[in-house]
Amino acid sequence: MKEKLIMTPGPTAIPPEVLVKMSDSFMHPSIDHEFLEIYKQTTQRLQQIMHTKEDVLILNGEGILGLEAACASLIEPGDSVLVISNGIFGAGFADFATMYGGKVSLYEVNDREPIDVHALKNFLDHNHDFAVATMVHCETPSGLVNPIDEICPLLKSYGIVTIVDSVSAIGGIEVYTDKWQIDILLGGSQKCLSAPSGLTFLSLSQAAKEKIQKRNHPIIGFYANLTIWDDWYEKKKFPYTQPVNEIKALNEAAKRVLDDPDVYARHHREAQKVRTALSELKLELYPKSGFSDTVTAFKVPDGYDDTTLRQYLLDEEGIMLAGSLGYLQGKVIRIGHMGYHCYSEKVDRVIEALANYLKARTNS
Secondary structure (H helix, E strand, C coil), X not given: CCCCEEXXXXXXXXXXXXXXXXXXXCCCCCCCHHHHHHHHXXXXXXXXXXXXXXXXXXXXCCHHHHHXXXXXXXXXXXXXXXXXXXXXXXXXXXXHHHXXXXXXXXXXXXXXXXXXXXXXXXXXXXXXXXXXXXXXXXXXXXXXXXXXXXXXXXXXXXXXXXXXXXXXXXXXXXXXXXXXXXCEEEEECCCCCCCCCCCEEEEECHHHHHHHHCCCCCCCCCCCCHHHHCCHHHHCCCCCCCCHHXXXXXXXXXXXXXXXXXXXXXXXXXXXXXXXXXXXXXXXXXXXXXXXXXXXXXXXXXXXXXXXHHHHHHHHHCEECECCCHXXXXXXXXXXXXXXXXXXXXXXXXXXXXXXXXXXXXXX
């Protein structure tokens, strides 16, 4: 069997220089101030990647913790929350908003197209009494990217505070948090940054902080309460024990992104290559437009089985692709060309293996 090549849309394989940080020497996270500076440096590197001057926090849990913490801290009972959805994760925000007392209005549109900004504006012209709006930048289950650069300023013009899930985009698609007026931007360690899974990070705007500070109801819970991080650096104290080597690994992963002048162009180039190749193989892309530079989803061809196809690629070619989630399970296969996966030799190997499989099935 060939060496296993994981080409799923996260968690990704981890570069050696990042992985070695997991076996680095131990530092006491609560007493050793050298670690405090490493954590601070990591947040500063993430600030550069996210193009923000606002505070960035790293939370000890994978991306879902960030989503829940944003909703728990920002949304209070009675808040009107606009959940903008054209996919599985977009709709999933409604559960968190409802959990913390939000009154949810679901703005749901075609899951094969990006959010139409003009249609959204028309909706907001007649319905804009919302405290918070949630949306997904890259819908990982369908390989679709939404124009948050236009959506967030539009929402801000109505005074709406925004939460954006960019977990599968940050580090592979350039994001300008401050310029695009995003209040809370959420990322994850295990996607385009290709660090170990288990950490989420987020930026927090002044508008978001003010809304949290002016709450009429206390935040439910502790771990998802963002106020426990207030003045952590000035106090030289973390709210709970930090995973030292995971933070070190994330720090190194963020440095890799910042040190790579070709990172975003390469993601775009390899994504285009995948889409072109799939079209030549007569495989239908799931999105009709708004294609992601980090993950490509294509429909399982008629007469083929999702599980059988992926298992063959794993057993015979050593390549691991992903199915999808929810209503797309069994209908869509996904190729993750993000982070450490996003190199020509890896992408080419996937394309060749798919071509060989389809040819062998046709000739059999």
